[in-house]
Amino acid sequence: MSQVLAELAARVPKRAPNLRPTVLVADLPERATFERRRYEGPHGSREYLLFCPSGQQRPIRGVVMMLHGCTQTPDDFAVGTGMNRLADDHDLIVVYPEQTRGDNMQLCWNWFRPGDQRSDGGEAALLAGLGAAVLAEHGLEPAGLFVGGLSAGGAMAALLANTHPHLVTAAAVHSGLAPGSAKDVVSALAAMRGDASGRAEALTVPSIIFHGSADATVAPVNAGRLAGPLTATTERTGTGPSRRFDVLSGLNASGHPVEVWRINGAGHTWSGGKAEGSYTDPTGPDASAEMIRFFVEILDKRKG
Known part of the structure; x- marks a missing residue:
């Protein structure tokens, strides 16, 4: 097993030595707040960062939970995604839970462990409790939580969406894997390579999925497993500053909108x-701007 763990660690891309940013107050919109907190619940505890937008005279529209990838920190993830300023524009709170080395030496969320894949225990239940607590604190309805994540964080975001669909309104998964893709480290490695030995479950909530065609850590085929079979599909192609992208849009088995980038x-x-x-x-x-656009569209439809 030690060799398997070593292989899993080797597949985690190494951080550049100078990339451990600190989120500065100077980087925040005026009157916005960004503070470190700790959540204690029946399924465990975690520290987290909480961003509250500057438009204090306007009602909060929802909460976005952002789950970092392996070897990352919440501060790093907030800086890299630029999510706070985008959320500020739309009166959204952002919560960044922090994984600990005591729970995973690579700071990965344990999306592949059966004990953390349950609705009534483990990390999925812990994160659901944290999300529900933030919603309640700000007087928001239980179904006002949006989740997003990268890599292992994306896999955990997808898992949280499927285990707690009454709580999660929509999910955004970047370079992640579908719930049920793995049950231990060995099957996690297989799923990351693209093997279909697990029982992958498509997302059941509205979802936006991103994956790079040259991803050598998590095989791009996992994007299709997250989406599952779609109906009423449309396709479009676009270009960013230097990259082409293809977007498949449709409805999942639950009738919810899905976009695969x-x-x-x-x-x-x-x-x-x-x-x-x-x-x-x-x-x-x-990806951050498209995530927020997708989430706001869901909010607007619910309001209408």
Whole structure:
């Protein structure tokens, strides 16, 4: 098993030594807040960062939970995705839970462990409790939570969406894997390579999915497993500053909208991210902007 764990660690891209940014107050919109907190719940505890937007006279529209990838920190992820300023424009709160080395030496969310894949225990239940607590604190309805993540964080975001569909309104998964793709480290490695030995479950909530065609860490085939069979599909092609992308839109088995973005030549990185963060590709398209656009469209439809 030690050899298997070593192989899994080897597949985690190494961080550049200078990429451990600190989120500065100067980087925040005026009157916005960004603070470190700790959540204690029946399924465990975690520290997290909480961004509250500057438009204090306007009602909060929802909460976006952002789950970092392996070896990342919440600060790093906030900087790299640029999510705070986008959320500020739309009166959204952002919560960044922090994985610990005590729970995973590579700081990965444990999406592949059966004990963390349950609705009534483990990390999925812990994150659901944290999300529900933030919603309640700000007087928002239980179904006002949006989740997004990169790599292992994306896999955990997808898992959280499927285990708690009454809580999660929509999901955004970047370079991640479908729930049920793995049950241990060995099957996790297989799923990351693209093997179909697991029982992958498509997302059941409205979802936007991003994956680079040159991802050598998580095989691009996993994007299709996250989406599952779609109906009423349309396709379009576009170009970012230097990358072509193809978008497949349709409805999943639950009748919810799904978008699958396949980004030509992109690796295991956050598309359109800021160079100051780790695992980012500034060339675009801007995954953060598209995530927020998708989430706001869902909010607008619910309001209408």
